[in-house]
Amino acid sequence: LEDERADEILSEISTEARGETERLLAYPADSAGGLMTTEFVSVPEDITVEEALTNVRNVARAGRREAMHTVYATDARGIVRGVFSLRELLAAPHGARVADISWADVVSVPPTADREEVARLTSKYDLVAIPVVDDGRVLGVVTVDDVIDAMVEVQTEDTQRQGAVAPLEQPYFQAGFWNIARKRGGWLVLLFVAEMLTGTAMRHYESTIASALSLMFFVPLIISSGGNSGSQSSALITRALAVGDVELRDGWRVLSRELGQGLALGAFLGAIGFVRAVMWGNSSDLAAVVAITLLAVVLTGTLVGAALPLAFTRFGLDPAIASSPFVASFVDIAGILIYFSVATRMLTHG
Amino acid sequence: LEDERADEILSEISTEARGETERLLAYPADSAGGLMTTEFVSVPEDITVEEALTNVRNVARAGRREAMHTVYATDARGIVRGVFSLRELLAAPHGARVADISWADVVSVPPTADREEVARLTSKYDLVAIPVVDDGRVLGVVTVDDVIDAMVEVQTEDTQRQGAVAPLEQPYFQAGFWNIARKRGGWLVLLFVAEMLTGTAMRHYESTIASALSLMFFVPLIISSGGNSGSQSSALITRALAVGDVELRDGWRVLSRELGQGLALGAFLGAIGFVRAVMWGNSSDLAAVVAITLLAVVLTGTLVGAALPLAFTRFGLDPAIASSPFVASFVDIAGILIYFSVATRMLTHG
Structure with a gap:
């Protein structure tokens, strides 16, 4: 986002949401921090799966939580201790606790990781969402649809760069004739x-x-x-x-x-x-x-x-x-x- | 899969599973039919969401269903009529029916679609799974992790082809010296x-x-x-x-x-x-x-x-x-x- 436009948007949103949006804008657009959404779900690790399911249903009904494929289990200090999928939550036997069904090995990225690294880990571990973790706390998650968009964008820029064209940043027919000519002519x-x-x-x-x-x-x-x-x-x-x-x-x-x-x-x-x-x-x-x-x-x-x-x-x-x-x-x-x-x-x- | 190796595998699996595996092998590996898993979940469109949730939990507990991010709603003849996510199922109000929460516009591919087309649609519509539909019936789903693997593979082959190397099909250090030399030497x-x-x-x-x-x-x-x-x-x-x-x-x-x-x-x-x-x-x-x-x-x-x-x-x-x-x-x-x-x-x- 250009600075002016960003200021305009910021003035239109509530003060409550403003702090979060400002924090997101602080990360480069092609870093994990810039790609993540802060709408994820976490539950305490010591509750039962039935309580967790009720929590998740309440969050889902409240809307505004787009990244719900995976749920993070946290300890009393808010440190992430595990991860489980909605499917694992639904498959859990009655009476089990969140700690019993969550996976302790949480594959995560720091907010400064670049989009190539996010894509590489998502692809390597077959994830649908990768948490962005700083100091043990989940700041947000990058969902797989954003990873795919990033992969497509990286691939487009690479192809154009290998063809000695400065990245167009627009679809072929939308980009102006002299804009394209300049981006080719320079190289x-x-x-x-x-x-x-x-x-x-x-x-x-x-x-x-x-x-x-x-x-x-x-x-x-x-x-x-x-x-x-x-x-x-x-x-x-x-x-x-x-x-x-x-x-x-x-x-x-x-x-x-x-x-x-x-x-x-x-x-x-x-x-x-x-x-x-x-x-x-x-x-x-x-x-x-x-x-x-x-x-x-x-x-x-x-x-x-x-x-x-x-x-x-x-x-x-x-x-x-x-x-x-x-x-x-x-x-x-x-x-x-x-x-x-x-x-x-x-x-x-x- | 090479034919011989495929026969070997087929002889090791039960007759029950055999019919399905044989059907999958009939599709080229880089088509939607070759990429799909037949482990998806569908429910009748006229049941309530509580019944659907019970169904889904039973399926999840039985294991063997990997593609559970989306659930398909079908009519009495088995024709797909809608799709909804697990999150939407959990967010549904008590007493609602499956037909009320499912989306009627189901983005799907025929089993013959190539992997580039599957990747393009998955990326365009931000899907986590795309159903493979033939004659109105869901044959299977291609999940997003397989789409990403296909995208990475396509990109690798394209890069190598643009560099005038026949696709290696193996990581750089695993491929033998003379194997690489042959794939480069020919071009x-x-x-x-x-x-x-x-x-x-x-x-x-x-x-x-x-x-x-x-x-x-x-x-x-x-x-x-x-x-x-x-x-x-x-x-x-x-x-x-x-x-x-x-x-x-x-x-x-x-x-x-x-x-x-x-x-x-x-x-x-x-x-x-x-x-x-x-x-x-x-x-x-x-x-x-x-x-x-x-x-x-x-x-x-x-x-x-x-x-x-x-x-x-x-x-x-x-x-x-x-x-x-x-x-x-x-x-x-x-x-x-x-x-x-x-x-x-x-x-x-x-």
Whole structure:
């Protein structure tokens, strides 16, 4: 909410509700605190299930409690001690106490947890609501429908970011033409300026190129191979980080694995490239330049593609950015520098 | 499930349960029928809520009913007439009938609906369970935890596909080294072979290139601009299709909008490219070739990027494939053909 609009709303609601709403506004909209509703139900752990059921029915009849799939059991100081579902409440035998039917392991998040973390835990533990707990007290709950909305929003932003579009924040047809053009144009120009460096790099090797024009025919092939192997690594690692298969402390294990992938895939593409270069009637020297470059470029792409999502995560940025064309531009430039420096060394002294 | 393994499991379960399990196995795993559980609760619509509550408690105590967040109200023939939540059941006044508290608008899916459709409806209507209905009868329900699992799986496959990796189907560290290498290598080689056409295209224009070597320094810049604008369009349209902002019948509206975007962004990049080419000391003829090519290439990228997700959807394929490097390779080749044919025409007659 913008500040002005928020003030307007606040002045319209009662003073009683105001304190709560102000507290909610204090949390960022994409944190657990910003996503939660404070309309949940809790009961003392030492009452019977029949008393709890009467409590819950009274709360339900009073309305205004939307998050009723799970009920929290608290001790005398208000500290959460357990959780149970409405179904478990209904299934409880006569005479049982709340403490008997509640689960002591309460999966919860702090109010500062980001929405990706909330989604990950909800998904991992198959929850319909996750409590937001601070100092042992339940502040609110994030219900599964809000988790799904957050997941859809995160996915939309990630897809747009990977396509080098600044998040639109509006449906495609609602967003204005020049609004979209601006959100695309900014990135496109940035990428364009970055890609200009490929031309600068090539001009640096003008004499090598003039003496072996055939080198040029392999430029798009070589830079796209680096970009594609880099996209593969960043897609795999970004996703593995998102679902929790890979964590930051696995960094070195990931890099050594991707080093192996880069060597294997690079050697394979290098071999195909060698054969193709010879078939086009090039010297075996030039074919060797192409093969060695392909190995080096695929290896670079793989390592950069794997390292960047880890580095972005480390510094609190969205790792999905690592799959964007911005990284591809970087790998393009690296590819050209590798290619022509290998060519200059191998073809001029040969 | 593989057929053999499924047979093994079937032989271990009782004949009674067998009929049901066999029916479930008949639906594809990623359809509503494959995702649903048949453990849901329904009650006749003409009983009182107290009777319904007793029914529900008996079912809950008997165990084996996992999907109890919502209860379905049926008529004498078993046709579903309404739905209500456990909370609404508990909130109902004494003496009310099931028909009084149930909602007549039941959002449901047929058993053949795919998991994307199930996720879209669950998300749109904030459901915790969606009934799978055939001929007016509830066959089962898909609960929200299974919807979330399906969403996560779809997102993982889409991310991997957009990174040109065949879906791994296993966590990153569990998947074997050569298994991953194969799933990457297949795509990488396919893309490599496709990118070889860029070299073939360039060789075709060898005499033009030899007479104006400076043309070569713009090749990576030009093909990446086409690829980037294409990625933007395909990311926007793929996502808009996924969340339902754009539908197939909007095809022409989408294309006319992207035509405008392509012209605006292409003219802008073309202008920057013209200035850059002149600053590098090229003739204004060559700078004009670069500018015209950039306009044409960005326009091509934009239109292809927008058209492919629509075309893939039309033919029942996953539109996410359109964001893959495979489309980028196509745009690369188109870019080179446009560039050198513009150059051949403008530079040889000038």
